Amino acid sequence: MTEHDLIKLLTRRLPGNDRVVLGAGDDCAETAILPGSRTLLLKTDAIVEGVHFEPDAPPEKIGHKALARCLSDLAAMGGRPECALVTLGLPAVPDPVKIQRIYDGLNALAERYEVAVVGGETTRTPRSLLLSVAVLGYAPGDGGVRRSGACVGDALFVTGSLGGSLAGRHLDFEPRVAEALWLTERFRPHAMIDISDGLARDLTRLASASGVGALIDADFIPVSRPARERARRRTAAKPPLTAALTDGEDYELLFALKREDAVTLKDHWNRRFPATPLSLIGRIEAAEGLRLKRNAGVSAIGELDGYDHFS
């Protein structure tokens, strides 16, 4: 059973109520619990020692990563984070210095985005440290940017560079909160997702949620330096393009935008975020599935090339 199947199974029949704007299945949930007000975005996520970070990871980065993953999901809806709750699970004998350092990393990120950390729990775990975070935020005025709104002809953009994140970036990436807020306010993408399981898999998610397909151009996919370096050093490593398509934990934004806005966006973006690359990698097409254009021609790529937490 893949993670995808499992989530589908679990979310098929969750209880709802009439305030739910968007339930499980997107980057965040959206609820209109206060009538007449902006809707709220909610997200929860957990990271576990030995799975999402190694036991010797710098504690500040563990705290940073736990919150950053949630903020990345909020960004993927165009949301503004507001406050966070933390549950820290600890093996029997907690090390106060390590714990304080975990919180230092989390708090520093929270302060950067004016996110209040309003509490949380400590709990015991049998062996591995775990950190669970829940974040509450505001949706954009016209609602969260979903995965499902992509239209045929839309331009496909991705921020940053992709692949090789496990070499280090997965522990200290900066969630694209500022970029997403700016983007959503000025250019309102039709659909957006953050890339946590690899471009191939997350683009497939966005496209199938929208009932469309996509064509991406190998020459325009921004391959990260770590992905290139790894391929150069180790013959057994993935080719750089494969790494960019299938490595997990990039936490970059992938979005579909009205084609007519593409050039203006690129122009404004480069001035506003000179340190954050933005790449036009392809377009939305009517035919379902994901296709890759290379010198040799166009070929289909399967969704199973992405990263599966259970495989």
Added chain:
Amino acid sequence: MTEHDLIKLLTRRLPGNDRVVLGAGDDCAETAILPGSRTLLLKTDAIVEGVHFEPDAPPEKIGHKALARCLSDLAAMGGRPECALVTLGLPAVPDPVKIQRIYDGLNALAERYEVAVVGGETTRTPRSLLLSVAVLGYAPGDGGVRRSGACVGDALFVTGSLGGSLAGRHLDFEPRVAEALWLTERFRPHAMIDISDGLARDLTRLASASGVGALIDADFIPVSRPARERARRRTAAKPPLTAALTDGEDYELLFALKREDAVTLKDHWNRRFPATPLSLIGRIEAAEGLRLKRNAGVSAIGELDGYDHFS
């Protein structure tokens, strides 16, 4: 280092913002993120296999317990739960039937209180199953009932019966949501907490948050049947009163109420909640600390008699 010290360390310097009404340290956090509206209550919590439930616990009860603990904390502020997010951490090979049963238990409880389950994540854990839940709810019109409002002379009440919860009740207790909503609306307690770490410890928390002390009467403390039975069967077991004072995981409400309202409350309560016992167990006093009145006289009881997750 005790759990208490650890939490104090962690919550000393959390980032805030000007919408935070009440940060870490009470049963829930409270935030006024939507101006002019009712404030929101937030709570997150996690349970882990081998710590909060045994590997052979019925999966429905695992799901029930994870959500029920959060609802109990919301109840302790007089809040109305609104929606929940779930993170399920699973060892490498998930068993779909077991997972569905966990969600069945959680969903059934959610439906009973009209709590929408708006999503969540699955994640991998090295060995033990873990279930983390975040709940969002409405505070009462005049704000959440805190631990810190108890006044000298207040009557102290506790719901249900105490001790011996680990014999089974900890997995299927009903959170006192309905009772707390009714109580807060009609009698507005000065201070309230849910008993998760034993009456002695949680009453000490309430009293010290309020800057007061308390006297409780041994004859009036409602001792549960499991606590009595265990003491009868096993000579090494705690005496029943000790169990009622110090066993963890009761999830009953403990509250301080204006003395003049005590009789009227008891009267109305018995008619409204005939199946939920309510006991007047003592009173708030000016002198700090917790005192127990028995036939032999009054003696101080230390806060360390309660249940510590790390001891």
